Amino acid sequence: MFQHRKPLTSPGAAAARWRELLQRRAIPDEIRAAAPKDPSRHDPARFVPPATPQDSPSRRAALQLLGTDGGTVLDVGCGAGAAGLALVPKVSHLTGVDPADDMLRAFEQACEQRGLAHRSVVGPWPQAAGQAGVADVVVSHHVGYNTLELGPFVAALGAAARRAVVVELHAVHPGAWLDPLWAQFHGLRRPPPATADDVLAVFAELGMRPEVQRWTRPAQPRNPEAELDFSLRRLCLPVERRDEVAKAVARLGPRHRDLVTISWSG
Numbered sequence: 532m533f534q535h536r537k538p539l540t541s542p543g544a545a546a547a548r549w550r551e552l553l554q555r556r557a558i559p560d561e562i563r564a565a566a567p568k569d570p571s572r573h574d575p576a577r578f579v580p581p582a583t584p585q586d587s588p589s590r591r592a593a594l595q596l597l598g599t600d601g602g603t604v605l606d607v608g609c610g611a612g613a614a615g616l617a618l619v620p621k622v623s624h625l626t627g628v629d630p631a632d633d634m635l636r637a638f639e640q641a642c643e644q645r646g647l648a649h650r651s652v653v654g655p656w657p658q659a660a661g662q663a664g665v666a667d668v669v670v671s672h673h674v675g676y677n678t679l680e681l682g683p684f685v686a687a688l689g690a691a692a693r694r695a696v697v698v699e700l701h702a703v704h705p706g707a708w709l710d711p712l713w714a715q716f717h718g719l720r721r722p723p724p725a726t727a728d729d730v731l732a733v734f735a736e737l738g739m740r741p742e743v744q745r746w747t748r749p750a751q752p753r754n755p756e757a758e759l760d761f762s763l764r765r766l767c768l769p770v771e772r773r774d775e776v777a778k779a780v781a782r783l784g785p786r787h788r789d790l791v792t793i794s795w796s797g
């Protein structure tokens with residue numbers, strides 16, 4: 532699915548642009564210092580895998596790679612395991628990698644509930660790659676925008692895959708929908724968000740031509756309390772501002788998600 536034309540870790544203009552786009556959106560120090568909770572942490576409750584996985588281009592791509600006989604899967608940035616567990620019963624063994632202990636506990640619980648052989652590796656990718664080993668298929672959903680050094684991250688995903696890698700990302704930085712609320716609550720104008728096109732520019736710079744599918748997940752009824760907690764945490768606001776934030780989020784309207792599935796052979 533892709534050809535190497537340059538060494539996979541060569542830095543370049545696209546990688547530098549990516550880094551700069553992410554760094555410019557860092558939360559200002561004074562706001563972060565006053566935050567009641569760490570705005571970069573995720574609550575595992577928001578990521579519990581559904582009992583019946585939703586069909587999606589990412590799931591279909593990974594199932595196709597697993598084929599009729601199935602195989603082993605490595606889920607990088609697994610959270611509570613939604614990407615890997617959506618492939619049951621084609622997964623013979625699932626390895627989850629994540630730097631967050633609470634996410635890994637949720638991952639283990641979800642695997643145990645399904646009777647699935649699994650292993651947890653704590654640590655960030657690609658540093659944890661050696662411990663994680665290889666698998667037939669590598670999946671990584673919604674981690675890329677957390678990754679300053681995208682080239683080494685992508686290279687290590689490919690190196691860990693016997694067959695192929697499936698990455699799922701938002702088309703636009705997933706924090707961008709809160710930009711109007713940063714202006715409202717902090718008087719802060721956010722710089723332009725990174726997009727999947729910036730990701731693909733890094734792939735191109737690495738000499739990779741992955742398969743790309745763009746699609747939309749319609750707005751879904753979610754747990755409104757957990758979503759509100761998430762918005763408060765992200766905006767570095769205390770619980771006393773909860774009602775104001777609820778109104779502001781409601782004004783933003785239903786949120787569909789434009790997503791991108793990127794796949795390439797390992």
Ligand SMILES: C[S@@+](CC[C@H](N)C(=O)[O-])C[C@H]1O[C@@H](n2cnc3c(N)ncnc32)[C@H](O)[C@@H]1O
Pocket residue numbers: 573578607608609610611612613614628629630631634654655656657671672673674677678
């Ligand atoms: C938005 S959640 C997505 C979780 C899961 N993949 C899903 O789709 O439900 C992002 C996850 O990536 C993890 N993460 C962040 N940076 C990471 C890195 N460098 N390597 C591995 N995981 C990372 C976070 O701890 C979090 O669990």
